[in-house]
Amino acid sequence: xxxxxxxxxxxxxxxxxxxxxxxxxxxxxxxxxxxxxxxxxxxxxxxxxxxxxxxxxxxxxxxxxxxxxxxxxxxxxxxxxxx
Amino acid sequence: xxxxxxxxxxxxxxxxxxxxxxxxxxxxxxxxxxxxxxxxxxxxxxxxxxxxxxxxxxxxxxxxxxxxxxxxxxxxxxxxxxxxxxxxxxxxxxxxxxxxxxxxxxxxxxxxxxxxxxxxxxxxxxxxxxxxxxxxxxxxxxxxxxxxxxxxxxxxxxxxxxxxxxxxxxxxxxxxxxxxxxxxxxxxxxxxxxxxxxxxxxxxxxxxxxxxxxxxxxxxxxxxxxxxxxxxxxxxxxxxxxxxxxxxxxxxxxxxxxxxxxxxxxxxxxxxxxxxxxxxxxxxxxxxxxxxxxxxxxxxxxxxxxxxxxxxxxxxxxxxxxxxxxxxxxxxxxxxxxxxxxxxxxxxxxxxxxxxxxxxxxxxxxxxxxxxxxxxxxxxxxxxxxxxxxxxxxxxxxxxxxxxxxxxxxxxxxxxxxxxxxxxxxxxxxxxxxxxxxxxxxxxxxxxxxxxxxxxxxxxxxxxxxxxxxxxxxxxxxxxxxxxxxxxxxxxxxxxxxxxxxxxxxxxxxxxxxxxxxxxxxxxxxxxxxxxxxxxxxxxxxxxxxxxxxxxxxxxxxxxxxxxxxxxxxxxxxxxxxxxxxxxxxxxxxxxxxxxxxxxxxxxxxxxxxxxxxxxx
Numbered sequence: 192x193x194x195x196x197x198x199x200x201x202x203x204x205x206x207x208x209x210x211x212x213x214x215x216x217x218x219x220x221x222x223x224x225x226x227x228x229x230x231x232x233x234x235x236x237x238x239x240x241x242x243x244x245x246x247x248x249x250x251x252x253x254x255x256x257x258x259x260x261x262x263x264x265x266x267x268x269x270x271x272x273x274x
Numbered sequence: 275x276x277x278x279x280x281x282x283x284x285x286x287x288x289x290x291x292x293x294x295x296x297x298x299x300x301x302x303x304x305x306x307x308x309x310x311x312x313x314x315x316x317x318x319x320x321x322x323x324x325x326x327x328x329x330x331x332x333x334x335x336x337x338x339x340x341x342x343x344x345x346x347x348x349x350x351x352x353x354x355x356x357x358x359x360x361x362x363x364x365x366x367x368x369x370x371x372x373x374x375x376x377x378x379x380x381x382x383x384x385x386x387x388x389x390x391x392x393x394x395x396x397x398x399x400x401x402x403x404x405x406x407x408x409x410x411x412x413x414x415x416x417x418x419x420x421x422x423x424x425x426x427x428x429x430x431x432x433x434x435x436x437x438x439x440x441x442x443x444x445x446x447x448x449x450x451x452x453x454x455x456x457x458x459x460x461x462x463x464x465x466x467x468x469x470x471x472x473x474x475x476x477x478x479x480x481x482x483x484x485x486x487x488x489x490x491x492x493x494x495x496x497x498x499x500x501x502x503x504x505x506x507x508x509x510x511x512x513x514x515x516x517x518x519x520x521x522x523x524x525x526x527x528x529x530x531x532x533x534x535x536x537x538x539x540x541x542x543x544x545x546x547x548x549x550x551x552x553x554x555x556x557x558x559x560x561x562x563x564x565x566x567x568x569x570x571x572x573x574x575x576x577x578x579x580x581x582x583x584x585x586x587x588x589x590x591x592x593x594x595x596x597x598x599x600x601x602x603x604x605x606x607x608x609x610x611x612x613x614x615x616x617x618x619x620x621x622x623x624x625x626x627x628x629x630x631x632x633x634x635x636x637x638x639x640x641x642x643x644x645x646x647x648x649x650x651x652x653x654x655x656x657x658x659x660x661x662x663x664x665x666x667x668x669x670x671x672x673x674x675x676x677x678x679x680x681x682x683x684x685x686x687x688x689x690x691x692x693x694x695x696x697x698x699x700x701x702x703x704x705x706x707x708x709x710x711x712x713x714x715x716x717x718x719x720x721x722x723x724x725x726x727x728x729x730x731x732x733x734x735x736x737x738x739x740x741x742x743x744x745x746x747x748x749x750x751x752x753x754x755x756x757x758x759x760x761x762x763x764x765x766x767x768x769x770x771x772x773x774x775x776x777x778x779x780x781x782x783x784x785x786x787x788x789x790x791x792x793x794x795x796x797x798x799x800x801x802x803x804x805x806x807x808x809x810x811x812x813x814x815x816x817x818x819x820x821x822x823x824x825x826x827x828x829x830x831x832x833x834x835x836x837x838x839x840x841x842x843x844x845x846x847x848x849x850x851x852x853x854x855x856x857x858x859x860x861x862x863x864x865x866x867x868x869x870x871x872x873x874x875x876x877x878x879x880x881x882x883x884x885x886x887x888x889x890x891x
Contacts, residue, residue, distance in 0.1 A: 219343050219623055220700050225459050226338035227704055228378045238485070243494040245590045248599070248701055250492065255375050255406075257484075257705040259586045261593075264702065 195272060198249060198265035200237045206270035208233050215267040224264070228253050235270065279320070279328040280445050281362060283353060285386055286370030287379045288336030289579075289706035291398045293317075295370055295428035296333040297715055299438075306722055310360030314349045314620060323442040324435070332364060339459075340385050345620045354389055366392040366445050368437070373403035373410055373425070374707070376474065380419075380466035381459075387421055390452030392444040395423040396437055401430070402707065407478035415473040429712045484579075484707045491580065497587045504584075505606075508571045512610070512641070516563035523563070527556035546743060554739025555732070558795055561611075562727060564641045568610035569723045570716070572603075577711035582703050589701045595683045596690030598624070598699035601631040605682070608638035612850045614723075616857055626696035630689045632854055633867050636845050637682035639675045642796040646841050647674055649800050653822035654834040677842050681874065693866075730849070738794035738848065745790070746802075765790050779876060780836040780883035782829070789846070796846045832886035839882040843875035 194209045208231055213221050229235070229251075238257060239250040247262045286292040297304075300319025309316045317333040334353055335346035342348035349358065356363030369386050371379040387393050397412050416423040422440045426433035457465065491497055531548045538544040575581045584606075585599030592598050600622045608615030615635045622628040648671075655667050690696050742765075751762040760766050769787035776786050784803060792799035804821050825834070845851060845868050854864040 217700060220702050222341060223338065223343050223623060223702050225463070226341075226343075226381070227702070228381070228463065230460065230463060239488060239492040239586075240494065241492075241586065242498060242590050246494065247593075248586060248589050250488070250586065250705060254377050256378050257488075259582070259589075259599075259701065259703050259705055261589070261598075261701050264700075 194269040196266045197235065197237075197251065197268040197270050198262040200270060200272070202237055202240060205234065205236045205273040207273060208235060208268055209271050210269045212267040212269070216264055220264060224260075227258050228256060229258060229268070234273070279330050280365040281330045281332060282366045282368060282441060282445075283332040283334050283364035284368045284370055285334050285350060285354060285382075286336060286398075287338060287372065287375075287382055289704060290336070290370045290372045290375075290379055291428050292336060292370040293333060294712065294715055295368075295396060295398060295426060296331060297718055298428045298431050298434055300331055302718060302721075304718075304722070306726065309349055309353075309358060314346055315617075316361075321438065323445075324439045325442060327442070329438075329441070329445075331368075337382065339382055340389075343623050354386065354391070364391065366394070366441065368441065369393055369395045370398050371395055373397050373400045374406050374408060376408075376410065377467050377470035380470055381462050383419070384462050384466055384469075387419060388453035390450055392447060392449060393421045394437065394441050394444050395419065395421055396428075396433075397423055397425045398428055400425045401427045401432075402709075406707075407476075409475040409477075410473050411475050412473075415469065418469040418472060429715075487708050488583070488705075491583050492586060497583070501584055501587050504575075508568070509609070511571065512564050512567050513644075515567055519563035520560050523560050524556070527552055527559070542747075545747065546740075550740055550743030551736070553801060554743065554798070555736055558797070559728070561641050561797075562724065564644075565610050565727060566720060566724055568607070568641075569614075570720060572607060573716050573719050574711055577709065577716060579706045579708045582705045585701075585703060586705065593699065593701075595687040596696060596699060597627055597630060597686055598701040600624075600699070600701060600703070601627060604631055605635060605638055608635040608640060611640050611642070612636045612638065612847070613853050616850070616853050619857070623702070624696065624700045626690070626694040627699040629858065629863065630686055630694050630696070632857060633689055633693075633863065633870075634682040634685045636847070636850050636867070636871060637678050637685060637843065639678045639842070640796075640847075642847065643674075643841055645797040645800045647671055647838065649803075649822060650825070650834050650838055653826045654829075654831055674838060674842055677839075681843060681878075685870070685874075739798075742791045742794055742798070760787065779840070779880040780830070780833045780887070781840075781879070782833065784828070785833075785837060789844075792846045793848055795849070796841065799841075799846075831891040832883050835886050835891070836879040836883035840875045840879040843871055843878050845871040845875075 195206070197206070197208075200206055208229070211224075211229075211231060216224065224230075233253055236252040237249060238252050240246040241248045248259050249262060249265055250257055250259045251265075252258075284292050284296050296317065296319065299321045304317055304319040307316050308314065314335060319331050319333075321329055321331055323329055332353070334350045337347040337350040339347075340351045340354065342351050352358035353361055353364065354367065367386060367389075369383045371383055383395060395415070397410065397415065400410070403410060412423040412425050422444065424433055424437045424440055426437055428434075491500060493500075531552050534544060534547050534552070538547070572581075575584065581603055585602050587599075588602040589599030592601055601619070604615045604618040604622070606615075607618050612635045615638065616632050619628045619631045619635070622631060651667050651670050655670050658666050660666050660669065690699075745765040745768075746760060746763050748763060751757055751759045755762070765787060768790055769783060772786040772789065773781075773783050776789070781789075788799045788802040791802040800821075803825070829837075851864045851868060854867055855861060858864065
């Protein structure tokens with residue numbers, strides 16, 4: 192099973208976070224990401240993408256929370272598509 | 275513990291409804307101050323326990339964990355751990371948890387429960403959770419966490435009595451031991467998820483209002499258009515709705531002045547009261563309507579949950595100059611006044627981005643610049659239409675706003691590149707559910723803003739106007755001297771020294787004189803020019819009426835345009851400088867800000883003046 196970077200997922204797709212390259216994320220953002228509940232193993236869903244042309248940042252559902260993040264951070268999060 | 279009532283802190287995640295619960299428990303009896311040494315707002319209030327004992331409640335800033343990512347979070351941690359100097363440690367905690375976001379909010383709750391303080395968990399917003407299809411058993415939650423859990427709906431005042439009685443019991447028990455075997459973040463998360471799973475009895479799809487609204491408001495094209503429209507309405511309202519109340523305040527102060535003029539004999543005391551106190555404080559209080567309207571919009575946008583969406587929509591554009599969506603909100607507030615704007619930067623996670631935002635906030639055209647702009651535009655720019663519905667005067671005003679925004683963006687890019695040496699800021703934010711704001715919460719916040727503003731007008735600005743009045747009135751010009759009082763005064767002499775410096779950018783002696791009091795507050799420049807020219811006029815009313823025409827007779831258009839350009843950039847406000855010093859803990863950054871802004875103002879005014887002169891204006 193190949194993993195896809197979170198920022199490459201299509202809108203409305205569901206996926207499970209496989210691994211996160213924490214080293215590629217600045218420390219304080221990594222910490223905030225964890226405290227928002229985005230960690231290995233959680234289910235995510237891509238809800239929205241930002242302004243046309245850039246499609247950055249993106250909004251992701253984690254549990255019952257919506258989190259907005261930049262694609263740069265999202266590209267360090269590797270997911271596996273759920274069916 | 276006899277004497278002082280027990281102190282109970284409300285702690286919880288942002289968006290847990292903590293402030294609503296605090297408002298519901300304390301009513302309007304709240305005290306707002308700052309925590310010692312930091313400018314984080316400290317909100318406290320009183321409530322009565324069921325047995326009649328008073329209890330002091332403290333509304334701590336929202337936080338995600340006890341390992342802080344921002345200044346607000348650091349205060350919360352320090353208070354909970356009893357490490358904040360000058361703030362006693364709470365005797366108990368009320369942990370506020372959003373029932374609709376249990377697995378996420380339980381994490382912080384678990385962390386807090388281990389801190390050796392008696393704890394009550396308020397399972398808040400249970401009504402919204404039910405609407406979203408969640409059924410939660412507080413008894414299971416209580417058993418799993420090992421602490422009492424009370425269901426509440428803060429906005430409907432449900433569960434408050436029970437919360438207070440459980441709190442009263444918790445306070446009378448001995449303090450629990452501090453749990454030293456604290457897990458790491460991952461273990462806490464797993465435990466939170468496990469507990470949430472057990473406590474949630476059933477889960478069905480709710481109506482998903484938030485998702486449907488977001489589909490429109492975060493639309494890649496429509497979302498931007500809606501935000502711009504909202505901002506347009508907001509600025510229209512700030513200027514449109516405030517006209518009438520500003521008129522009432524002005525006539526109120528004028529009436530007060532009249533009473534004093536009639537009751538007191540002419541002399542130093544009367545001059546002090548009318549020209550100094552009433553004119554000075556009055557000229558600032560007239561901004562209250564505009565500031566309140568702006569705050570009303572900002573509070574509504576925040577309470578509904580839209581503010582984080584605005585940050586989402588703006589993030590990419592802000593990233594282009596090294597900032598992020600986080601800086602958008604403080605910069606927006608700065609259009610009313612840079613002071614609340616600078617204070618709102620506390621929520622920015624990236625400290626470099628926060629600093630850059632503080633440094634450019636004064637470039638956002640604050641409401642104090644408006645009287646200056648209106649006076650000069652009215653005097654020098656003809657009131658003609660250059661297109662259907664487009665007036666030249668309005669266009670110039672819009673241009674000045676744009677000039678400030680573009681200047682701020684360029685300054686941000688340069689500062690982030692060369693001064694703070696930051697990459698591009700960061701953007702990582704929780705987007706809460708949409709909610710209907712509760713009228714009394716908004717009204718209370720608005721009242722608190724008004725009070726803080728008036729207190730400032732009554733202290734700092736009052737002191738500044740008194741000093742200014744003294745500078746303009748002493749020493750007294752000798753009888754029979756041809757010189758005017760203003761020229762002879764200390765301020766007049768300072769202006770003499772300043773004049774050679776500002777001469778190259780087209781400023782005359784009167785402008786040099788007006789720049790001094792404008793340091794207290796920009797709008798004072800108008801009244802200072804008024805005072806300077808009032809000497810020639812026969813009666814004061816006439817002087818005020820004709821200030822605009824006097825200016826157009828005495829100044830060249832080039833000078834007027836240079837004067838406007840100066841005000842776009844000049845850091846003419848001591849309060850802003852003071853607040854920057856407080857927020858950055860030292861004189862280094864305010865000094866940097868003052869120097870770069872004065873340099874920009876000087877250069878901009880110079881370029882404007884000489885360009886205009888070369889065009890023969």
